Amino acid sequence: MSKIVVNNESEVTERLTSEISKCAKRAIDERDAFRIGLSGGSVLNFLCKAIPKIQTDLSKWKFFFCDERYVDETHPESTYGVYKTKLVPETNLKLQQFVPINISLPLNECAADYERKVRDEFGISNSEIPEFDLLLLGMGPDGHTCSLFPNHALLQEKSLLIAPIADSPKPPPKRVTMTLPLINNAKCCIFAMCGASKAEMVKRVFVDKEDLPAGKISPKNGELILILDSEAGKYL
Numbered sequence: 001m002s003k004i005v006v007n008n009e010s011e012v013t014e015r016l017t018s019e020i021s022k023c024a025k026r027a028i029d030e031r032d033a034f035r036i037g038l039s040g041g042s043v044l045n046f047l048c049k050a051i052p053k054i055q056t057d058l059s060k061w062k063f064f065f066c067d068e069r070y071v072d073e074t075h076p077e078s079t080y081g082v083y084k085t086k087l088v089p090e091t092n093l094k095l096q097q098f099v100p101i102n103i104s105l106p107l108n109e110c111a112a113d114y115e116r117k118v119r120d121e122f123g124i125s126n127s128e129i130p131e132f133d134l135l136l137l138g139m140g141p142d143g144h145t146c147s148l149f150p151n152h153a154l155l156q157e158k159s160l161l162i163a164p165i166a167d168s169p170k171p172p173p174k175r176v177t178m179t180l181p182l183i184n185n186a187k188c189c190i191f192a193m194c195g196a197s198k199a200e201m202v203k204r205v206f207v208d209k210e211d212l213p214a215g216k217i218s219p220k221n222g223e224l225i226l227i228l229d230s231e232a233g234k235y236l
Ligand SMILES: O=C(O)[C@H](O)[C@@H](O)[C@H](O)[C@H](O)COP(=O)(O)O
Pocket: 039, 040, 041, 042, 043, 067, 068, 069, 079, 137, 138, 139, 140, 141, 144, 145, 146, 147, 170
């Protein structure tokens, strides 16, 4: 795990730009494609500033969601909806480069459909696990990440790569989420966090190693990078 503590939010954004750029260059050089997972919450704001600054062939990027709320994309809680209105207009990205969930399906089928879309993107069979180039993660005040919450049965999920959740303690309650087998098969996972409100949980998860969801992110063949401002990282 790399722990990068910088002075403030704008330096977090700058470092995000640099780290994402490295991942993108490596992926595009190797396979002419860059497959990335996006999260919601405050990391979304950092990414909407960081991604437009990256010197890369954005047409090679394909965006999935590490988790997504089970709401229409026009709903203010839709993570895709916010990226669509805040990020896309700042770039030459096409909406076809984003893979949103299909909420016309019932929740469980929506998750299964999304898992199929992930597998199709990587062109792999049901026995293999896709290897995302980069997953961008946030961490909630309870130590959750994606929509994997403390003491939730989803933390034990071993076969589903994308799972439904109907009892998220963070509203809205219905979501779909990547599970640990998919997350921990990524080449790189980056947490980006700012602010004093994160500091205590950062310490509990990444210093004290308490048994919390964000602490279970450990790419088995990849790297884990924390990018924090001085307030969020003051106990590191
Ligand atoms: O859609 C979501 O809710 C996110 O994916 C979620 O996992 C988020 O990253 C954390 O809740 C942190 O959010 P904040 O940084 O806003 O606290």
